[in-house]
Amino acid sequence: MxxxxxxxxxxxxxxxxxxxxxxxxxxxxxxxxxxxxxxxxxxxxxHGLSRITRLAYREQYYTDMMVDAFKMVAELERETGSELWINCGTLSIGPENDDYLRDVEKALNKVGAAVDTLTNDQMRKRYPMMSYPQNYVGLLDRKGGLLKAxxxxxxxxxxxxxxxxxxxxxxxxxxxxxxxxxxxxxxxxxxxxxxxxxxxxxxxxxxxxxxxxxxPVTIERVTVCYCKELHPDSHSAQHFPCFIEYKGSPPHDMWGLPSYEYTGYAKIALHTGPEISPDTRDQPDGKWVTDRVTAYVKEHFPGLESTPSITEQCIYTMTPxxxxxxxxxxxxxxxxxxxxxxxxxxxxxxxxxxxxxxxxxxxxxxxxxxxxxxxxxxxxxxx
CATH class of the missing domain: 3.50.50.60 (FAD/NAD(P)-binding domain)
Structure with missing residues (x-):
């Protein structure tokens, strides 16, 4: 044969x-x-139970690709008879007149996306569990949400x-x-x-x-943190969106998702971590990452315990x-x-x-x- x-x-x-x-x-x-x-x-x-999804990218080529990505996930749902994502929206956060937010809004408008541009007061009213400086605004990509990874x-x-x-x-x-x-x-x-x-x-x-x-890739271990709600259901997908604050590198982006993996715990992470070998990924280091997340939650999320109750690790393979x-x-x-x-x-x-x-x-x-x-x-x- x-x-x-x-x-x-x-x-x-x-x-x-x-x-x-x-x-x-x-x-x-x-x-x-x-x-x-x-x-x-x-x-x-x-691995893991969740990822952020969004049309919202500053690069038009990614936004264009995401239009089809949503359709393909819907097709996979039909093929398997399973729910594969939760449409809770994805909120991009940053200072007024921020170049990143302008680019994101331009890319979303080009594909005819449903977008809500929120002033700081509107953002506070819609998402009272968030607290950002008065000069901060939000751009809600209503198509965004949580993928069941x-x-x-x-x-x-x-x-x-x-x-x-x-x-x-x-x-x-x-x-x-x-x-x-x-x-x-x-x-x-x-x-x-x-x-x-x-x-x-x-x-x-x-x-x-x-x-x-x-x-030319570097391998980073990212620590994903889960912070406990002070009030039950306050950070569930019914009330709390996925979010991204683009800060650049450094001090690096912050991102988060509503309570899903662990009931009553929002998922928040810093978009970087210590450089590692993938074969020794679980060596203990990088406390500076959890310290950064703790400080961020304390400053911007008064409805969460600032010190993470649970941490998990993931690997990023980064290009320059x-x-x-x-x-x-x-x-x-x-x-x-x-x-x-x-x-x-x-x-x-x-x-x-x-x-x-x-x-x-x-x-x-x-x-x-x-x-x-x-x-x-x-x-x-x-x-």
Missing amino acids: AEQVYDVIVIGSGVMGSSTAYSLAKKGKKALILEQFPVLHSRGSS DCILRALQTVFRQRGGEIRDCEPVMGIHPGATVTVTTSKGSYRAASVVVAAGSWTDKILRPLGLSV DEDFIIDQHPLHHNIIVATGFSGHGFKLAPVVGDAISDMAIGRVPKYDMKPFKIARFKTAARL
């Missing part, structure tokens, strides 16, 4: 790899996911398998051998495909280096400009690189997966992929 050759092998079962595989299966392609950990693991960037990841993998896709977990990739047909060796065997997608999160650079390519890397390997064009999602990729995963799947089967994606080219970084190296 002839050895099976897949159309595409996807390395990594996180949300980007799973979205890519899901899209390939829906296009009638035979795909295999290889994953080094048990599937639905908590070692990377895609673990449910989405499970749904993508379920449909992928239903359509004939294969997932092999607990199989670390040992090597990729380029050619007209690519061979991928793992700890348990070898597999062949017309093309390969490397979507291995924080381990992507490690996999690419033997192929003569190093991408916080745009993604989605591109062909410069020498081996049937190897697609997808990494550097910089802590804001989950909401865009359905669209990104569709674009990557097109690239992997020789089609031109319908989205503007120029912002995601490897060549934009002078520090990207062919080794």
